[in-house]
Amino acid sequence: MFTKKIKRFAILAVAATLSLPTMGQDLLARQAPIDRKMKAVDSMALNRLIQAESYDSPAADLYNDWNNRYAHKATVLPDTFRIDLRGFCMPTPSRVLTSNFGARWGRQHKGLDIKVYIGDTIRAAFSGKVRIVRYEGRGYGKYVVIRHYNGLETIYGHMSKQLVTEDQEVRAGDPIGLGGNTGRSTGSHLHFETRLCGIALNPALMFDFKNQDVVDDYYVFRKSTYNRESAEATRLRGVGGVAVNGDLDIPQQSYASAQSTSTKGAKTHSTRFHKVAKGETLSSIARKRGMTVSAICKLNHIKSTTRIRPGQILRYN
Numbered sequence: 001m002f003t004k005k006i007k008r009f010a011i012l013a014v015a016a017t018l019s020l021p022t023m024g025q026d027l028l029a030r031q032a033p034i035d036r037k038m039k040a041v042d043s044m045a046l047n048r049l050i051q052a053e054s055y056d057s058p059a060a061d062l063y064n065d066w067n068n069r070y071a072h073k074a075t076v077l078p079d080t081f082r083i084d085l086r087g088f089c090m091p092t093p094s095r096v097l098t099s100n101f102g103a104r105w106g107r108q109h110k111g112l113d114i115k116v117y118i119g120d121t122i123r124a125a126f127s128g129k130v131r132i133v134r135y136e137g138r139g140y141g142k143y144v145v146i147r148h149y150n151g152l153e154t155i156y157g158h159m160s161k162q163l164v165t166e167d168q169e170v171r172a173g174d175p176i177g178l179g180g181n182t183g184r185s186t187g188s189h190l191h192f193e194t195r196l197c198g199i200a201l202n203p204a205l206m207f208d209f210k211n212q213d214v215v216d217d218y219y220v221f222r223k224s225t226y227n228r229e230s231a232e233a234t235r236l237r238g239v240g241g242v243a244v245n246g247d248l249d250i251p252q253q254s255y256a257s258a259q260s261t262s263t264k265g266a267k268t269h270s271t272r273f274h275k276v277a278k279g280e281t282l283s284s285i286a287r288k289r290g291m292t293v294s295a296i297c298k299l300n301h302i303k304s305t306t307r308i309r310p311g312q313i314l315r316y317n
């Protein structure tokens with residue numbers, strides 16, 4: 001009897017020993033879903049933290065701070081940087097450029113001028129956060145600066161009205177203002193800048209206004225090749241720009257001449273513009289273009305008593 005009990009005890013002990021790995025495996029199997037859930041929770045919390053930081057200060061890896069004081073302030077510019085152009089919106093449906101990026105009238109013009117009329121809707125080019133909403137009488141006029149999640153900052157100048165406030169989050173395509181002629185401006189238009197770390201980049205490197213599209217999904221900025229690429233972009237997508245040793249030399253010709261050259265062979269009813277010369281009046285322009293003053297005023301949304309200035313762009317058909 002005693003011997004049988006010993007044998008039974010030995011068998012149970014062996015069975016218990018053999019079952020330990022299986023129990024351990026069962027415990028690990030039960031723990032695995034818990035671990036996965038914890039990792040998912042951690043990832044969600046991390047993503048929320050990243051999103052919150054990105055909202056507070058978009059592209060914080062490029063910019064030292066977030067402030068509402070400076071329209072642009074240069075920081076350390078990387079040697080190379082890839083800018084995501086996907087999810088864009090053209091700031092305006094206008095396809096007419098009136099001035100290039102680069103040398104103009106003895107100084108640098110830091111953006112592109114696009115023909116818009118007073119009251120035309122201006123939209124955010126990319127998603128981001130509004131950094132500046134301000135008026136500058138001797139410069140941008142009523143303008144907006146947006147810092148985007150892709151690292152760019154865009155500036156929209158000479159507007160008649162701003163529709164956003166500082167520190168407001170915007171999505172690509174949101175209305176941010178209305179076209180105008182405020183500040184240092186010679187006719188209603190949108191002055192559009194693209195900046196990286198406070199340094200103005202040629203918008204024509206990224207935006208093709210004539211085709212209402214971006215040039216690619218990404219633009220890779222490189223210090224070593226920027227000047228050459230900028231000059232080529234102006235040649236391809238600007239208004240009569242000429243590349244000279246990587247710099248831009250904008251010929252001082254009338255916009256009407258440049259427009260007629262670039263649209264050679266186009267239909268005769270295409271839109272045409274006249275660049276006001278010194279001493280010209282609405283009456284003299286009307287006679288030159290075979291029109292009436294009232295017709296020119298109607299096309300340009302101005303009055304017959306409106307004072308026109310040299311360099312101003314007027315539509316005449």
